[in-house]
Amino acid sequence: MSPKKITSSKLTNQQLQQLAHQVLNAADQRLIDNWMERMAMPNCAPDWFRQDIINHITTRAGREPDEIVRGMDAKRQRDAEAKARQEAAGPAQPVVNIIDLGKPAAGEQNPNTLVAHPCLGGCNTRLAVTIAEVKAQGAALYCAPCLDKAKKMQAHADAEAEKFLTTAGTGYYNCAYNNEQVLNWLLRNKKACTFENLTDACLALRSTLLPTLTIEQVRNMLPEEFNLRAKLEGSDVTGIMGGVDLKTLTTAKPEATIHSSNKIRTSELPPLDLAKGRGIRGAD
Ligand SMILES: [Zn+2]
Numbered sequence: 001m002s003p004k005k006i007t008s009s010k011l012t013n014q015q016l017q018q019l020a021h022q023v024l025n026a027a028d029q030r031l032i033d034n035w036m037e038r039m040a041m042p043n044c045a046p047d048w049f050r051q052d053i054i055n056h057i058t059t060r061a062g063r064e065p066d067e068i069v070r071g072m073d074a075k076r077q078r079d080a081e082a083k084a085r086q087e088a089a090g091p092a093q094p095v096v097n098i099i100d101l102g103k104p105a106a107g108e109q110n111p112n113t114l115v116a117h118p119c120l121g122g123c124n125t126r127l128a129v130t131i132a133e134v135k136a137q138g139a140a141l142y143c144a145p146c147l148d149k150a151k152k153m154q155a156h157a158d159a160e161a162e163k164f165l166t167t168a169g170t171g172y173y174n175c176a177y178n179n180e181q182v183l184n185w186l187l188r189n190k191k192a193c194t195f196e197n198l199t200d201a202c203l204a205l206r207s208t209l210l211p212t213l214t215i216e217q218v219r220n221m222l223p224e225e226f227n228l229r230a231k232l233e234g235s236d237v238t239g240i241m242g243g244v245d246l247k248t249l250t251t252a253k254p255e256a257t258i259h260s261s262n263k264i265r266t267s268e269l270p271p272l273d274l275a276k277g278r279g280i281r282g283a284d
Pocket of ligand 1: 119120121122123124125142143144145146147
């Protein structure tokens with residue numbers, strides 16, 4: 001046996017063995033395992049083997065076992081803090097550089113911390129915005145020319161949706177259920193909200209969109225049909241089914257609150273393809 005150098009450890013023998021398995025190579029691990037086995041045999045000197053294990057880990061890893069564990073704990077702590085900071089900043093934010101102008105924040109990040117954030121308009125401008133602004137996801141994430149352009153696109157998308165609804169008339173039933181389907185179709189197909197694309201969506205979805213109904217059609221519905229349609233359309237909330245005010249029927253009398261006009265949420269749609277020149281000019 002080698003002469004004993006006094007290096008102590010607060011770790012149990014099992015913890016020392018675990019540590020050896022984490023930081024030492026396979027041959028050293030086998031050696032430690034072997035010492036652990038011999039330690040468990042009757043009539044041996046367990047302290048002797050324990051000291052051998054401590055010394056061996058210290059020599060091979062270059063640091064005493066307790067110091068290695070402290071280092072691991074510190075790293076775990078740092079990782080957890082970094083993860084918490086990342087989560088606080090929202091999912092996968094493309095934050096590239098953090099310049100803390102506030103007091104060094106312990107734990108919670110100072111909402112006034114400035115970060116460099118790429119403009120969401122895709123112009124490669126780096127904006128200096130606060131953490132609070134990144135969380136709010138608002139206008140602050142666009143540079144002035146891109147924000148202007150985005151507003152114009154939004155206005156144009158709204159106008160196209162309006163034109164579509166006016167033109168379609170009773171051919172498209174304007175309700176939350178249908179609008180949701182049309183919106184999802186545009187998103188799935190990466191189509192901008194234009195009159196043509198909305199028309200295409202209607203054609204593609206014609207078998208699943210809820211049609212406009214007449215009073216007669218509602219009256220002639222079977223109870224199952226009525227219930228299914230009411231469920232899809234949320235008629236029990238709005239009191240309207242297929243454009244028919246259910247209060248005018250004698251059969252069903254739900255608590256009616258007439259819904260305000262539905263709106264296709266154009267803001268969630270991909271931007272218009274400016275290259276194709278849909279009548280919008282960029283501000284820059
Ligand atoms: Zn921009």
